Amino acid sequence: MKSRHEGFSHKVTSNPWGLSEPSKVVVRRLKDMKECFKACEEDPETEIYRVISPAEEEPCDMTYALTVMKSGKIGDEFFMTKGHFHKRQDAGEVYMCMDGEGCLLLQDRLGSVIRLDMAKDDVVYVPPAVAHRAVNTGKGDFVFLAVYSPDAGHDYESILRRGFAKRVVERGGSVVLEDS
Ligand code: PAN
Numbered sequence: 001m002k003s004r005h006e007g008f009s010h011k012v013t014s015n016p017w018g019l020s021e022p023s024k025v026v027v028r029r030l031k032d033m034k035e036c037f038k039a040c041e042e043d044p045e046t047e048i049y050r051v052i053s054p055a056e057e058e059p060c061d062m063t064y065a066l067t068v069m070k071s072g073k074i075g076d077e078f079f080m081t082k083g084h085f086h087k088r089q090d091a092g093e094v095y096m097c098m099d100g101e102g103c104l105l106l107q108d109r110l111g112s113v114i115r116l117d118m119a120k121d122d123v124v125y126v127p128p129a130v131a132h133r134a135v136n137t138g139k140g141d142f143v144f145l146a147v148y149s150p151d152a153g154h155d156y157e158s159i160l161r162r163g164f165a166k167r168v169v170e171r172g173g174s175v176v177l178e179d180s
Pocket residue numbers: 051065067081082083084093132133134146148154
């Protein structure tokens with residue numbers, strides 16, 4: 001394995017979307033995130049998204065991960081990520097949209113939410129200390145690269161307990177942000 005001090009690189013591949021080797025893949029299915037959707041009658045094995053990241057284990061100060069989210073809905077809610085705060089309060093992140101259309105929900109510790117739309121070639125800064133969730137509102141895969149510090153840590157529990165105050169749903173063919 002190459003040392004991280006030598007740098008590392010990957011190709012973002014399309015068709016299918018992914019990262020070149022050496023990389024690892026985590027698949028999130030409906031059964032892994034039932035608490036996130038209001039309805040969950042769909043097949044628990046339904047893949048919602050996958051996260052592909054470098055396979056190297058050596059510690060480093062920056063890394064990246066590619067998220068590939070399918071298009072679809074559970075009930076009236078668009079496919080989305082679980083969402084998390086970073087454990088480190090000073091750790092922000094940059095998202096770059098490679099394909100598709102969607103949005104990011106950012107929720108602060110007081111529960112206020114903003115929605116930032118994202119489409120191919122958009123770059124978005126996610127500030128520290130906000131929970132962030134990506135939502136695929138388009139008809140194809142929603143693909144984005146996240147660049148962050150691996151020691152930021154992912155805190156899923158805090159936002160799961162409280163929940164996002166808004167959800168992204170389809171109403172009469174339109175994408176709508178409504179109170180949870
Ligand atoms: C992203 C997310 C990725 C999956 O790389 O981890 O999109 O979302 P969840 O982690 O909420 O399941 C990121 O924000 N990293 O910090």
